[in-house]
Amino acid sequence: MNKILITGANGQIGSELLTHLRGIYGEDHVVGSDIRLPKNKDDAGLFEIVDVTDAHRFHAVAKEHQVDTVIHLAALLSATAEENPMKAWDLNMGGLMNALEVARELDLKFFTPSSIGAFGHSTPKKNTPQDTLQRPSTMYGVNKVAGELLCDYYHQKFGVDTRSVRFPGLISYVTPPGGGTTDYAVEIYYEAARKGSYTSFIDEHTYMDMMYMPDALEAIHQLMEANPDHLVHRNAFNVSAMSFAPKGIAAEVKKHIPDFTIDYDVDPVRQAIADSWPDNLDTSAAQEEWGFAPSYDLASMTKDMLTHVREKTTNSL
Ligand code: VAH
Numbered sequence: 001m002n003k004i005l006i007t008g009a010n011g012q013i014g015s016e017l018l019t020h021l022r023g024i025y026g027e028d029h030v031v032g033s034d035i036r037l038p039k040n041k042d043d044a045g046l047f048e049i050v051d052v053t054d055a056h057r058f059h060a061v062a063k064e065h066q067v068d069t070v071i072h073l074a075a076l077l078s079a080t081a082e083e084n085p086m087k088a089w090d091l092n093m094g095g096l097m098n099a100l101e102v103a104r105e106l107d108l109k110f111f112t113p114s115s116i117g118a119f120g121h122s123t124p125k126k127n128t129p130q131d132t133l134q135r136p137s138t139m140y141g142v143n144k145v146a147g148e149l150l151c152d153y154y155h156q157k158f159g160v161d162t163r164s165v166r167f168p169g170l171i172s173y174v175t176p177p178g179g180g181t182t183d184y185a186v187e188i189y190y191e192a193a194r195k196g197s198y199t200s201f202i203d204e205h206t207y208m209d210m211m212y213m214p215d216a217l218e219a220i221h222q223l224m225e226a227n228p229d230h231l232v233h234r235n236a237f238n239v240s241a242m243s244f245a246p247k248g249i250a251a252e253v254k255k256h257i258p259d260f261t262i263d264y265d266v267d268p269v270r271q272a273i274a275d276s277w278p279d280n281l282d283t284s285a286a287q288e289e290w291g292f293a294p295s296y297d298l299a300s301m302t303k304d305m306l307t308h309v310r311e312k313t314t315n316s317l
Contacts, residue, residue, distance in 0.1 A: 001109060001224055003029050005067040007052050007099065008074030010034040013113070013167075013216065015175040017071065018045075020217040031065045034074070052095035055102075062102050069224065072099035072112040078140035079270050080179030085139035092143035100154045103162070110162045111224055112151065114236035116209050116277050117181075118144035118166055128278040130238050130285040137276050151235035163223050164236035165286065168209030170216050171301060173308040181273045185210055185249055189305045192253045192260050193313045201267035204247040207279040209240035212296035212304070219292055226290035233285050241294035242301075243280035252302040 004021055008014045009032030022030045022045065032038070033050035048061045052074045062070060074095050081088030096112060103110040119128060120136040134145045144166075151162040169182025176190075177183045184202050191198040202208075211219075219239050250262040286292035296304070 001025065001069045003031070003065060003067045004069045004071060005031045005033060005062050005065060006071045006073060007033050007050060007058075007095070008072070009047070010036070010038050010175075011073055012170060012172060012175050012177040013213070014073045016172060016213055017073070017217050017220060021221065024221060031061070031067065033061060052098055053091060055098040058098050059102050059105065062106055062108065067106075067108060069109040069111070070099055070103050071220065071224075072096065072110070075143070076140070077178065077180040078115075078117050078138055078273050079181055079183075081140040081143065082138055082269060082273065088139045088143060092140070093146060096147050096150060100150060100160065100162070103160050104154060104158045108160075109224060110151070110154070110160055111220060112147060112162075112164055114144045114148050114164050114166045115140070116166055116168050116240075116281065117141045117273070118148060118236070119276075119278050121276050123278060125279045128238065128281045130233060130282060138273055140273075141276070148235045155234055161228065163226075163231070163234050165219055165223060165239045166236045166281070167216060168211050168240040168281070170211055170213055171305065172213035173305055173312065174213070181270045181277075182208055182210065184246060188246070188249055188253060188262070189302075189309045190313070192257050193306060193309045196257060196259055197261045197263070198250070199263050199265050200246040200250075201265060201270055202246055202274050203266050203271055204250075204262075204264055205245050206271070206274050207243050207245045208274055208277055209243050209279075209281050211239065211241040211294060212301040215241050215294035215296055219286075219294075222292065223286075223290050230289050232289055237286040237289070237292070238281040238283050239286050239292055239294075240281045240283055241296055242298050244298055249298065249302070252298050253306070256302065256306050
């Protein structure tokens with residue numbers, strides 16, 4: 001990669017990926033884009049307003065900046081997509097098709113994330129294989145499976161260098177997620193720091209795969225720089241760093257905030273989504289084909305998250 005266009009650059013992944021890749025490739029080698037400028041306009045760097053459902057604008061911006069890579073992140077997440085499935089289809093699939101067409105027309109490398117949401121009730125829940133049944137029961141999951149198949153199609157049919165990972169729940173302190181089923185695992189840190197307690201919308205015993213954002217950002221960089229000759233798979237690799245349930249992350253928070261308490265007010269919509277997802281993934285293909293190796297586990301992530309969230313909470317007082 002030399003010149004990169006990121007869509008959805010104001011989002012949970014995009015806002016941090018912009019900084020991460022600019023630190024590697026240089027400020028002027030990474031163009032951010034989203035449907036509006038970022039809040040901190042002054043230090044936004046190269047940034048364009050792009051609605052990914054506008055194919056002409058999307059193509060024009062990629063051509064004008066002479067990028068060699070598109071990292072397409074603009075999408076609605078699982079819970080929001082379930083509330084508004086038609087809007088999710090239009091944005092998640094219409095935007096993806098436009099992104100793939102731009103990559104084909106301009107001969108660009110291409111990345112877009114899939115998700116553990118691409119699996120369903122009939123998928124083996126434990127040690128979920130790289131190649132297995134994918135019959136999701138959510139619009140988000142349908143979008144992700146269709147997206148994986150489209151990305152493989154554009155590679156096989158048109159030779160586009162498409163690569164993707166199935167992200168687990170991503171946890172970060174920079175930009176809060178929006179509309180995700182795994183968002184509880186971010187909220188718990190903020191609520192623990194603010195008021196010493198948290199009410200979880202996911203049942204205490206529900207396991208889901210998770211990863212700290214620094215590991216997710218480096219996974220994108222590593223995969224995109226991997227030798228294509230070593231890739232047996234492309235769209236999309238299972239990646240995860242840990243698997244826990246709300247009771248597990250709560251116990252880890254209590255090690256830092258002994259009086260912390262958690263209770264439960266389960267949201268049936270997001271609980272149903274979580275119940276359809278795996279407990280933990282087999283990530284051996286990503287390890288073997290491009291050296292995936294996350295650095296953070298639940299203990300080290302919790303220590304780092306609470307340090308930064310406490311700083312943000314104190315500064316915002
Ligand atoms: C969501 N955070 O909850 C996203 C992600 C695996 C979860 O896809 O929708």
